[in-house]
Amino acid sequence: MKRKILVSIMVVLIIVAFAMTFSCQKKAAKSNMIVAMATDVGGLGDKSFNDGSYNGLLKAKENFNVEVKVVESKQQTDYVPNLSNFAKEKAKVVFAVGFLMADAMVEAAKNNPDTFFAGVDIFVDPNTAPKNATGILFKEHEAGYLAGIVAGLLTYKYSDALPNLNKKNMVGMVLGMDIPPVERYQAGFYAGVKAVNPTCEVISVVTNVFNDPAKGKEAAIALYDKGCDIVFHIAGLTGNGVFDAAKEKNGYAIGVDVDQNYLNPDVIITSAEKKLTEAVFLTVKSVIDGTFQGGTNVTYGLKEGGVGISDFHNFADKIPQEIKDAIAKAIDDILKGTIVVPATRAEAGYKM
Amino acid sequence: MNELLSIFNVELLIGTIRLSTPIILASIGATICEKSGIVNIAMEGVMIIGAFFSTIITLKTNNPWLGLLAGVMFAMVFSSIHAVATITLHLEHVVSGAVLNIVALGLTRYLMILIIGHPGTTDLVKKSLGQYKYAIPFLSKIPILGPILFNQTPIVYMTFIIIIAITIFLNKTKTGLHIRAAGEHPLAIETLGISVSKMRYLAVLISGFLCGLAGTYLAIENGTSFTEGMTNGRGFIALAANISGGWNPIGSFLASLLFGFADSLQFKLQASKIINMPSEIFTMFPYIITVILVAGLVRKSRPPKALGLDFSIEKTS
Numbered sequence: 188m189k190r191k192i193l194v195s196i197m198v199v200l201i202i203v204a205f206a207m208t209f210s211c212q213k214k215a216a217k218s219n220m221i222v223a224m225a226t227d228v229g230g231l232g233d234k235s236f237n238d239g240s241y242n243g244l245l246k247a248k249e250n251f252n253v254e255v256k257v258v259e260s261k262q263q264t265d266y267v268p269n270l271s272n273f274a275k276e277k278a279k280v281v282f283a284v285g286f287l288m289a290d291a292m293v294e295a296a297k298n299n300p301d302t303f304f305a306g307v308d309i310f311v312d313p314n315t316a317p318k319n320a321t322g323i324l325f326k327e328h329e330a331g332y333l334a335g336i337v338a339g340l341l342t343y344k345y346s347d348a349l350p351n352l353n354k355k356n357m358v359g360m361v362l363g364m365d366i367p368p369v370e371r372y373q374a375g376f377y378a379g380v381k382a383v384n385p386t387c388e389v390i391s392v393v394t395n396v397f398n399d400p401a402k403g404k405e406a407a408i409a410l411y412d413k414g415c416d417i418v419f420h421i422a423g424l425t426g427n428g429v430f431d432a433a434k435e436k437n438g439y440a441i442g443v444d445v446d447q448n449y450l451n452p453d454v455i456i457t458s459a460e461k462k463l464t465e466a467v468f469l470t471v472k473s474v475i476d477g478t479f480q481g482g483t484n485v486t487y488g489l490k491e492g493g494v495g496i497s498d499f500h501n502f503a504d505k506i507p508q509e510i511k512d513a514i515a516k517a518i519d520d521i522l523k524g525t526i527v528v529p530a531t532r533a534e535a536g537y538k539m
Numbered sequence: 540m541n542e543l544l545s546i547f548n549v550e551l552l553i554g555t556i557r558l559s560t561p562i563i564l565a566s567i568g569a570t571i572c573e574k575s576g577i578v579n580i581a582m583e584g585v586m587i588i589g590a591f592f593s594t595i596i597t598l599k600t601n602n603p604w605l606g607l608l609a610g611v612m613f614a615m616v617f618s619s620i621h622a623v624a625t626i627t628l629h630l631e632h633v634v635s636g637a638v639l640n641i642v643a644l645g646l647t648r649y650l651m652i653l654i655i656g657h658p659g660t661t662d663l664v665k666k667s668l669g670q671y672k673y674a675i676p677f678l679s680k681i682p683i684l685g686p687i688l689f690n691q692t693p694i695v696y697m698t699f700i701i702i703i704a705i706t707i708f709l710n711k712t713k714t715g716l717h718i719r720a721a722g723e724h725p726l727a728i729e730t731l732g733i734s735v736s737k738m739r740y741l742a743v744l745i746s747g748f749l750c751g752l753a754g755t756y757l758a759i760e761n762g763t764s765f766t767e768g769m770t771n772g773r774g775f776i777a778l779a780a781n782i783s784g785g786w787n788p789i790g791s792f793l794a795s796l797l798f799g800f801a802d803s804l805q806f807k808l809q810a811s812k813i814i815n816m817p818s819e820i821f822t823m824f825p826y827i828i829t830v831i832l833v834a835g836l837v838r839k840s841r842p843p844k845a846l847g848l849d850f851s852i853e854k855t856s
Binding site: 190193194197200201203204205230231232233234237238259359362365390391392393394395396398399400401402404405406408409410412413424427428431435450451538539 | 561628635644655658663761764766768771807809810811812815818819
């Protein structure tokens with residue numbers, strides 16, 4: 188008898204736990220249009236990817252008085268129901284955030300033809316995709332390229348600029364999982380380093396996890412011990428450990444996705460940025476303007492203001508003008524099309 | 540070849556200690572718990588609770604020592620749920636453990652939203668236990684062993700002491716022997732007038748203490764913030780380490796150390812670029828080692844006889 192009671196208590200506990208995890212759906216006042224977003228398993232509060240997209244919705248809310256709804260996916264089987272539920276709630280446009288949601292978004296779009304779906308980091312196949320689904324892609328490689336120029340110049344030619352740089356001519360990268368957006372950053376960074384410093388050695392370590400700072404720290408320490416003085420992380424929350432390692436080992440780091448300098452101002456020189464907020468905002472705007480294009484992909488690169496490199500903050504006076512000029516020139520060349528940044532390791536000629 | 544050998548340096552071993560410390564603590568927690576007859580798969584959850592509260596309290600008070608205290612205390616409170624469920628209410632041990640793991644993930648997320656305002660990751664603590672690194676005079680000067688063992692952070696030192704203390708406790712003290720008896724032949728010690736329940740409660744609480752330390756280590760000694768799900772399966776690895784270590788603190792320690800070594804080694808190998816393999820294989824390496832260990836060594840070791848068995852007696856008076 189006792190046992191049965193206890194089992195039922197446990198069941199209730201589980202339900203409560205699940206309810207708690209989903210209780211973070213934000214409610215908003217009544218207004219005309221609903222724009223919704225389903226995050227990837229990383230969830231809100233990652234201070235990078237998901238938060239950046241969410242801020243785009245908040246910006247749309249301020250500007251257009253739309254109602255914002257958000258749900259966080261706890262596991263991959265949540266994707267389709269989360270997306271479809273928003274369609275049932277009569278959302279006008281639903282954002283699926285994250286490469287891993289690609290198939291789920293297309294499926295949800297097919298089932299709910301009256302709702303627009305936009306996938307951040309998702310490539311939709313123009314031949315087969317339904318007309319109400321669009322992919323929002325970024326040229327991460329262009330952001331990585333600019334970060335690579337900073338690292339490539341600082342690590343050797345201008346290694347007197349900062350106290351903890353060495354002459355070993357080696358820079359590193361810590362990767363989360365080896366998925367396309369991460370590879371684009373990686374290929375761009377490699378190309379950037381090599382463009383300004385052809386003899387520089389570029390080493391990558393993959394952690395295969397996006398939320399384990401301890402592993403990120405260990406991976407970065409391995410790189411710093413090896414002789415790298417600057418490490419670029421493309422690892423989400425795992426990257427927080429990279430900053431810890433940089434501090435402990437007296438190295439420098441480059442942040443990713445958003446300007447991460449505030450996280451550890453002593454070691455983060457700059458960040459390769461991907462302006463999710465802007466892209467999401469512009470997508471909402473296109474829906475409101477009636478210019479939303481389905482069945483295709485919209486790519487945000489330097490030209491569209493969708494990627495970039497952040498300020499040097501407290502490093503600004505120490506970074507030589509030549510590096511700032513090199514960045515300006517690279518941006519110019521990319522805009523003019525005289526430089527085409529490779530988007531894959533194969534194109535960049537990089538063997539990890 | 541020379542390059543391959545150059546990986547095997549002091550840094551590799553320091554990395555080993557860094558990576559294995561949380562696993563050592565949790566696996567010894569598993570050992571003492573299972574010695575008393577209680578199966579504990581909730582270590583993962585207890586570690587998360589410890590990591591969470593240590594960070595929150597450190598953020599609020601700016602004192603990592605209070606954080607440490609809070610991490611350990613909340614972990615003990617949380618693991619006492621397992622004790623009540625399995626010992627007093629006679630619930631199946633695995634069920635309770637599994638539930639606690641899920642609750643811990645949901646609860647920390649919920650509390651993060653409540654306390655910090657958002658899930659994901661917290662702000663960085665201004666002062667971490669990692670800043671209290673202390674080199675013991677003279678001993679830290681010993682070549683190789685010095686920097687590895689005697690130039691460490693607080694919880695690592697505690698871990699060294701705990702390994703020895705728990706070994707002595709389980710083998711040489713009366714209470715320790717009673718705990719072991721509770722896992723081997725509970726009826727025998729109950730007839731001697733010693734409460735099996737009390738011994739099992741004690742063991743679960745000690746394991747909660749150790750897992751709390753492990754979580755605290757991850758959050759505010761090795762790291763500087765709390766990230767949702769940051770234990771990333773270490774509680775389960777600890778469980779495997781306990782089994783392949785033969786339900787023995789020293790064995791658990793060695794098995795955890797081997798896992799940490801394999802993990803440390805794969806990072807150094809990736810950074811050295813000597814071997815060209817897909818990164819996934821590097822990542823799998825420590826886990827494969829664990830599987831081989833469990834498969835290879837477990838036959839030689841024997842779990843406590845009454846492990847996982849419910850114990851209740853009719854009180855006649």
